[in-house]
Amino acid sequence: MRVSSVTMYEQSISSMNRQQNDFLKVSQQIASGRRVVNPSDDPQAASRAVGVDQARAVTQQFADARVSARNSLAQTESVLNSISDAITSAKTLMVQASSDTLSDADRESVASELRGVYETVIGQANATDGNGRHLFGGYQDSTEPFVRKTENNETFIDYVGDGNTREQRIDASRLMKVNENGESIFNSVPSGAGYVAEADAGNSGSVTFSGPQVIDNEDNEYGDSFRVTFTSETEYTLESGGEGSWSEVTTGKSYAAEGSVIEAGGLRLELKGQAANGDIIEFAPADKMNINLFESFEKALAVLENPAQNDSDKAALRNTLNTVMREFDNSLDNVLTKRASVGARLNELDVVDSVGGNRMLNYEQTLSDLVDLDYAEAIGDYSLRQVGLQASQKAFADMKGMSLFNYL
Structure with a gap:
């Protein structure tokens, strides 16, 4: 088979370009710090990286x-x-x-x-x-x-x-x-805040209260509201309910200014002082009073x-x-x-x-x-590609200088 000078020239150029391309690729990897510079370098890794x-x-x-x-x-x-x-x-x-x-x-x-x-x-x-x-x-x-x-x-x-x-x-x-x-x-x-008592702002007597205290948790289970309404200086009515709807629990109960105790719904309220007709004291769960x-x-x-x-x-x-x-x-x-x-x-x-x-x-x-990029591997590859490119360039230079006329 006859190999012409043109064929040898083209093959040397192609080999040198390939070596130069590989050397450039490694140079880009080292410069960027990435093994996959372009998606074509490793399509699967590039896709997963995204x-x-x-x-x-x-x-x-x-x-x-x-x-x-x-x-x-x-x-x-x-x-x-x-x-x-x-x-x-x-x-x-x-x-x-x-x-x-x-x-x-x-x-x-x-x-x-x-x-x-x-x-x-x-x-x-x-x-x-x-x-x-x-x-x-x-x-x-x-x-x-x-x-x-x-x-x-x-x-x-x-x-x-x-x-x-x-x-x-x-x-x-x-x-x-x-x-x-x-x-x-x-x-x-908060839930379980307990009970609060409050005297009506229009009270004209001098009754003061202490409490209420919970004395029976079972009776207190439903959290009823109660209202004490004095019908005279010595009697009161106890009601339960709330929000404008009250029902009598007891009526005509005796009250002593020296001190009286009211027990209802598991609660205990102590009252003391001079009562007046129409005075009201309410005691109820905290969330039903002022919050x-x-x-x-x-x-x-x-x-x-x-x-x-x-x-x-x-x-x-x-x-x-x-x-x-x-x-x-x-x-x-x-x-x-x-x-x-x-x-x-x-x-x-x-x-x-x-x-x-x-x-x-x-x-x-x-x-x-x-x-x-693995820099240690890349640097070794860089040196190898550099030597390969230099060898390709030297071979091309030597081949280009060869001619039969030098021997005539």
């Missing part, structure tokens, strides 16, 4: 969402801590105001301090996060959830937010609440800022302070329950973060195994 990279991106999005959720929950927990401290201060002031040694001026001083605590609680209830959204407004977080209103010459705090709670997806299978709405914090009591924290402040301020001029005023003062102290206890328990819930969610975020971090490491390792 899926792993997408899963890693989703995991990173969840990690970013957890950062946002953590910030929101941390701010909520901080505000709830401030609110619990404020309620504790208010309860301390109630104990101080209950002392019989205080004068009207002393109680006004206590009321002034209590009003400062009250304004602090209102401010915390309208607290915002770092983005200017109100923490406790539910979905209505662009405006203050608690506003001061006046009706019939009475000022009160009204909740204008909604009952929803903002949620955020922190993982593929977990949707987490990232705040609490104001209704559940400031207008609610509004702001109203508790208003009731306490109303009696502390007004002088107790007679026995009826003093009885109203003592009864109101006793009621408000129980309401503060229930509100504090509720806030602490909400704070514990927020803390549990913060702990859960730590756990999910740990799992997500391990998942990210697995994705990184898998992606590295698929497309990353």
Whole structure:
């Protein structure tokens, strides 16, 4: 077979180009740090790498969402801590105001301090996060959830937010609440909050109460509400029910101003003082009585800022302070329950973060195994390709210089 000079030339060019292409490919791998520079380098690995990279991106999005959720929950927990401290201060002031040694001026001083605590609680209830959204407004977080209103010459705090709670997806299978709405914090009591007694604001007698205490849990199972209505200075009627629908339990029961005990539905209520016809004292489960924290402040301020001029005023003062102290206890328990819930969610975020971090490491390792370069192997291959290219170039140069005319 005759091999022409053109054939030898073309084969040498082709061999040199192939060596140069292999050398360039290794150079690109070393420069990029990746074994798979183009999908054609390893189609199967490139395809799997796309899926792993997408899963890693989703995991990173969840990690970013957890950062946002953590910030929101941390701010909520901080505000709830401030609110619990404020309620504790208010309860301390109630104990101080209950002392019989205080004068009207002393109680006004206590009321002034209590009003400062009250304004602090209102401010915390309208607290915002770092983005200017109100923490406790539910979905209505662009405006203050608690506003001061006046009706019939009475000022009160009204909740204008909604009952929803903002949620955020922190993982593929977990949707987490990232705040609490104001209704559940400031207008609610925890389950099992106990019982509260309250004297009617229109009472003209000087009857004071102590309790109620639970003396029989079995009789107390259904959580009935009771109302004591005095029909004279020495007799009363006991009714059960609530919300405008009352039915008589006993009627014409004797009452002694020196002290009487009423037992009903597993509860015990002690009464003492001079009764007047029409006086009413109600005792019921805490969730059927006043559950509004702001109203508790208003009731306490109303009696502390007004002088107790007679026995009826003093009885109203003592009864109101006793009621408000129980309401503060229930509100504090509720806030602490909400704070514990927020803390549990913060702990859960730590756990999910740990799992997500391990998942990210697995994705990184898998992606590295698929497309990353083994530098030791690549450098050895680079040196080999370089020698091969140099040999190809030398062979081409030698072949090009060969001619029969050199031997003539």
